[in-house]
Amino acid sequence: MAPKRQFIPLLLLSLPALFFYSYYHSSLHTPISFTPNPNPNPNLNLNPPKNPNPNSPNFILTIKLLAFDRLDSLSRCLRSLASADYGGDKVNLHIYIDHFAHTDSGNDGSGSLVLDKKLEGSHRILEFVDGFVWNFGEKLVHYRTGNAGLQAQWLEAWWPSSDNEFAFVVEDDLEVSPLYYKFLRGLIVNYYHNTSNFSPSIYGASLQRPRFVPGKHGNKMQLESGKRLFLYQLVGTWGQLLFPKPWKEFRLWYDTHKAKGIKPYLQGMVTTGWYKKMGERIWTPWFIKFIHSRGYFNIYTNFQRERALSISHRDAGVNYGKTAGPDSSLLDESSLDFDLLEMQSLSNLKWYDFCFREVLPGRVVRSFYELGSVLYSVQKHETIVLVSLFTSSEMVIRNLLCHFERLNIWNYIFVGPKSDFLLDLARRGHPVIDADQFFNSIRASKLKGFQESSVELFKEILVKAYVIKKCLESRYNSWVVDGNLLFNSSDLFLDFVDPTYDFYAVKTVELFFVRGSSSVQEIWVDNFMYKVAAMVDSLMSRGSFTREDINFVHVIVKLLEQKGVRIKSIDETSIGLKIDTSSGNGTSHMDVKKMVFWSSEMAWELVQKRLEELGMWILHDSSCMAVVCNQS
Ligand SMILES: *[C@@H]1O[C@H](CO)[C@@H](O)[C@H](O)[C@H]1NC(C)=O
Ligand SMILES: *[C@@H]1O[C@H](CO)[C@@H](O)[C@H](O)[C@H]1NC(C)=O
Ligand SMILES: *[C@@H]1O[C@H](CO)[C@@H](O)[C@H](O)[C@H]1NC(C)=O
Numbered sequence: 042m043a044p045k046r047q048f049i050p051l052l053l054l055s056l057p058a059l060f061f062y063s064y065y066h067s068s069l070h071t072p073i074s075f076t077p078n079p080n081p082n083p084n085l086n087l088n089p090p091k092n093p094n095p096n097s098p099n100f101i102l103t104i105k106l107l108a109f110d111r112l113d114s115l116s117r118c119l120r121s122l123a124s125a126d127y128g129g130d131k132v133n134l135h136i137y138i139d140h141f142a143h144t145d146s147g148n149d150g151s152g153s154l155v156l157d158k159k160l161e162g163s164h165r166i167l168e169f170v171d172g173f174v175w176n177f178g179e180k181l182v183h184y185r186t187g188n189a190g191l192q193a194q195w196l197e198a199w200w201p202s203s204d205n206e207f208a209f210v211v212e213d214d215l216e217v218s219p220l221y222y223k224f225l226r227g228l229i230v231n232y233y234h235n236t237s238n239f240s241p242s243i244y245g246a247s248l249q250r251p252r253f254v255p256g257k258h259g260n261k262m263q264l265e266s267g268k269r270l271f272l273y274q275l276v277g278t279w280g281q282l283l284f285p286k287p288w289k290e291f292r293l294w295y296d297t298h299k300a301k302g303i304k305p306y307l308q309g310m311v312t313t314g315w316y317k318k319m320g321e322r323i324w325t326p327w328f329i330k331f332i333h334s335r336g337y338f339n340i341y342t343n344f345q346r347e348r349a350l351s352i353s354h355r356d357a358g359v360n361y362g363k364t365a366g367p368d369s370s371l372l373d374e375s376s377l378d379f380d381l382l383e384m385q386s387l388s389n390l391k392w393y394d395f396c397f398r399e400v401l402p403g404r405v406v407r408s409f410y411e412l413g414s415v416l417y418s419v420q421k422h423e424t425i426v427l428v429s430l431f432t433s434s435e436m437v438i439r440n441l442l443c444h445f446e447r448l449n450i451w452n453y454i455f456v457g458p459k460s461d462f463l464l465d466l467a468r469r470g471h472p473v474i475d476a477d478q479f480f481n482s483i484r485a486s487k488l489k490g491f492q493e494s495s496v497e498l499f500k501e502i503l504v505k506a507y508v509i510k511k512c513l514e515s516r517y518n519s520w521v522v523d524g525n526l527l528f529n530s531s532d533l534f535l536d537f538v539d540p541t542y543d544f545y546a547v548k549t550v551e552l553f554f555v556r557g558s559s560s561v562q563e564i565w566v567d568n569f570m571y572k573v574a575a576m577v578d579s580l581m582s583r584g585s586f587t588r589e590d591i592n593f594v595h596v597i598v599k600l601l602e603q604k605g606v607r608i609k610s611i612d613e614t615s616i617g618l619k620i621d622t623s624s625g626n627g628t629s630h631m632d633v634k635k636m637v638f639w640s641s642e643m644a645w646e647l648v649q650k651r652l653e654e655l656g657m658w659i660l661h662d663s664s665c666m667a668v669v670c671n672q673s
Contacts, residue, residue, distance in 0.1 A: 100205040100229055102222075103133040103178075105198040108213040110141065110159070112166050114356050115213040119173055122211070125222045132222065133178040136170055137198055138163070142188035192324035196292065201285030208283045211351070215279055218350040218371045221248060224381055225282055228340060231384040233284065238387040242402065242468060244287035244332065246340035247277025248351035250369040255329070256396040256670040259311035263397075264343050270385060272338040272392040276328050280351025281339075291331050298327070298662075305330035308667035310395065329395075334664035336469035338392055348372040392470070396670030400470035405463075406454075407475050408482035412511045415472050421452035423557060424518040427508055430457025431476075431501050432588070432641035433524030437648055438462075440658055441527060442471065443665035448531040453522075456504060458497065476504045483507050487567060488574055499577050502593045506565075506573050509555050513565050516557040521593060523551040525648075526617065526638035527657055542609040546598050550613050550638045553594045564606065572600055588641065613638065620651040 104122060108115045122134065141159045163184075170182050189197070199208045207229060211217065228246050232238050253259045255275060298305070305326045307313050316326035332338075342349065347369045355365035370376070392400040406412050416425055430438060438455075445453060456474040457463050467473045480500040488503065505521055512519040543561050545554035555561060573596060580591045601608055613619070617636040621643065637657060639648055652658035659666050 100207060100234075101131065101133065102207045102209060102225065102229075103135055103199075105208050105210045106134065106136045106213065107139070107194045107198065107210065108136060108166065108170075109139045110162055110166070111213055111356060112162070112169060114354065115166060116169060117354070118211060118213050118215055118217075119170075121216045121219075123173075123175065123177075125217060125219045127177045127222050128226070130222075130226065131178040133181070134175045135181045135183065135198070137183045137194055138166060138170070138185065139189050139194055140185040140187050190322050192321055192327075195324045196295065199283065199288065200292065201289055204285050206285055208285075208288070210278075210281050210283065212278065212353070214354045214356045215351055216354060216367075216371065217248070217280060218373050220373060220377070220381060221280070221350040224248075224342075224350055227382045227384055228282065232340065232387060240338075240387060240402075241286075242335075242337050243272065243284065244291075244337045244339060245276075245284050246282040247275075247280065248282070248342065248349060249277040249279035249353070250347060250349040251275075251277070251341045251343070252368070253311075254395070254397045254670070255310045255312050256394075256668040266345055267343070268385065268390060269343055269379070270390055271341055271343060272390055273341050273397070274329075274332055274338055274393070274395050276325060276332065276339055277341070278325065279353040280349075287335075287337055290335070291328060294331050294334075295327055298330075303662060306666075307333055309670065310668050333395065333668065334662065336465075344372055346370075348376060394470075395668045398670065401472070402468055402470045404470075404472040405467045405475055406473065407478040409479065409486075409507055409511065410482070412474070412479075412508065413515070415454065416512060416515065416517060419452050419454050419472050420515075420517050423516065424452055424520070425512050426450070426453040426520045426522055427505065428453050428455050428522050428524055429501070429505070429551070429593075430455050430463065430524055431497070434645040435462050436645050436660065436663070438466075438524055439663060439665075440649075440652070440660045441524060443659045443667070444527055444657070446665060446669050447659065447667070448528065449669075449671035450528070450531050454508075456501075456508065458500075474504065474508065476500055479504050479507075487570065496581060498588075498591060499574075499581065502577050502591075502596055503570070503574055505593050506570055506597070510565050510570065512555070513557055513562040516559075516562075518557045519555045521551070521553040521555075523638075523641070525641050525643075526550055526552070526636050527652070528636045529634060529657075532635065539609075542607060544598075544601060544606065544608040545611060546594050546608050547611045547613050547616070548594050548598065550617065550636075551592055551594050552611075552613075553597065564601070564604065569600070573597070576600060618655075620648070620655070622647060 106115075106118065106122070108118075141163065167182070167184060173180075195210065198210060201208070207225075209225060225246065225248075232240075232243060251262055251264065251273060254262050305313075305316060307326075307330050310329065312326050312329050315323060344350075348371070349369040350372055352367040352369045352371055354367050372381075392402055394400050401418065404415050404418070406415050419425060428438075428441070433441075445451070454472045454474060455463070455466055456476055456479075459475045459477045463473050463475060477500070480503065483503065487507075509519050509521070540556075543556040543558055546552070555565075576596055576599070577591065580586065580596070598608055598610075616634065617638050618634040620637060620639045637652070637655060639651070649658050649660075
């Protein structure tokens with residue numbers, strides 16, 4: 042009797058690059074590469090560990106070799122590892138040998154023959170590994186007693202014992218370049234130990250050739266020539282360097298999610314389809330979901346001409362029905378035509394998300410002066426959406442961001458008080474204005490009479506007014522938008538062309554439009570700003586007040602009306618649906634609304650409930666349920 046089933050046939054045939062076979066015995070040979078979404082924030086509280094002497098790095102690298110039943114592959118892999126240049130560094134080798142699955146089909150004659158062959162195969166592998174000499178550090182062999190499968194092989198291979206310990210994970214059908222270690226060492230020295238190039242968003246580095254875009258049905262990646270290093274969210278499984286802190290964080294996250302029965306679904310990703318078919322035999326969907334929720338990134342190489350420092354032979358019998366052979370070529374001394382160790386500073390590298398869309402992390406505006414270039418990078422059709430964080434909760438804003446991605450809206454910038462959340466938004470690639478520092482920058486030069494008025498509401502109104510002033514300098518249209526609303530289409534921002542009015546106001550929802558015209562620029566001058574400050578100051582000095590009495594839109598509308606400027610006032614119920622504490626009835630409305638809004642007083646849990654009823658809460662476990670790669 043033959044072994045039960047040799048293969049689950051190809052899952053994905055659409056692209057040769059994605060051939061993705063699975064072995065019934067869940068061996069380790071699943072050539073999925075995942076890449077991450079980037080967004081580093083230099084201000085995150087994670088600091089790189091100090092390295093007192095950069096010339097002799099105080100880190101230890103351990104190779105985690107995951108093997109199963111392919112002696113030839115394993116020996117080729119080990120040979121390539123042993124031929125690499127380690128430059129005298131200590132490098133450990135840990136080999137994990139998975140066991141074949143125990144079945145109860147061994148009681149007829151042919152079954153036991155098969156079993157004997159398998160036992161013999163395993164023992165030959167052990168014998169080979171035992172005889173294999175590793176001169177560069179400690180060698181450790183872990184021979185399993187049962188079939189662990191791919192997921193456990195990866196996840197259980199490492200629990201970092203310090204912040205200066207790194208793991209390089211290779212599966213047995215890989216072959217590495219003799220140069221691979223020098224390069225990895227260079228990466229660790231430059232991007233982990235060098236404080237000015239460190240980002241807490243980076244979880245490691247993949248040595249395989251980057252190949253596909255998981256948010257675009259796994260389409261082949263189009264790489265420009267140019268920078269030899271870049272950051273991408275997807276993890277690679279053909280030679281992946283793992284940094285200790287993010288890996289530990291992942292293991293804990295996995296533990297929690299697994300224990301609570303939360304599945305790593307992420308709509309729009311080809312890998313979610315794999316998970317639905319393969320389930321727990323693969324690990325990458327878990328890691329991808331984690332990376333997506335954290336906004337982390339992986340370092341990748343772009344050596345051109347399909348060259349890489351690690352390649353997979355995609356050997357027959359395990360992942361592949363017949364030998365597929367490598368889809369990349371090894372970069373070695375003979376084909377090296379550039380300086381492998383020349384590493385650009387992190388600020389020069391590009392970051393890409395699961396859609397291979399460029400992400401621009403770390404845009405934090407702290408002064409009027411810094412604002413211009415960020416507005417330029419953000420505007421679309423010369424329009425900017427300024428989203429206020431002053432009265433919105435974190436979860437509501439996260440949900441808003443999922444809608445922006447869904448609607449392909451990217452021309453937004455957040456403004457809010459300095460907070461960890463604000464900085465985390467910037468780390469993930471969303472531009473932000475730190476209202477506290479921005480306010481200080483304008484107060485010193487432009488608001489001399491108002492030193493005492495550093496009340497938050499005063500700050501908020503003045504900062505918004507100055508941001509608009511900056512937009513006007515470049516003739517950008519601006520929308521000032523409160524965080525307590527959601528748009529149901531992107532029309533509002535792009536199709537606002539009725540030129541009769543320069544200003545549109547929706548007072549109760551604090552929505553305001555300013556046309557980027559020269560006539561408006563003539564109104565919005567320093568003297569006008571001064572009047573804004575004076576009015577807010579005097580309104581506040583009357584004693585107790587609420588946002589109903591004093592807010593940005595009220596103050597600006599009042600002042601503009603005093604000047605005789607025409608403003609188009611829009612009734613919020615004509616364009617929006619208000620949700621409140623009473624349940625359910627929002628869903629019964631017949632007309633499609635452009636937006637949904639609610640009072641800033643409403644608790645976010647209640648907002649979530651109402652939005653769920655409308656199908657507009659698209660956040661799951663604090664991150665977007667879907668990756669949406671719009672046509673670019
Ligand atoms: C750290 O990185 C910066 C920026 O790339 C670079 O100028 C500096 O020389 C690096 N320091 C060391 C010790 O390599
Ligand atoms: C909607 O409101 C009506 C009263 O105006 C109420 O009878 C009904 O139960 C509400 N529907 C839901 C789904 O709550
Ligand atoms: C949002 O738009 C969709 C279709 O465009 C519509 O079905 C839905 O009812 C709208 N939602 C609201 C709250 O108006």
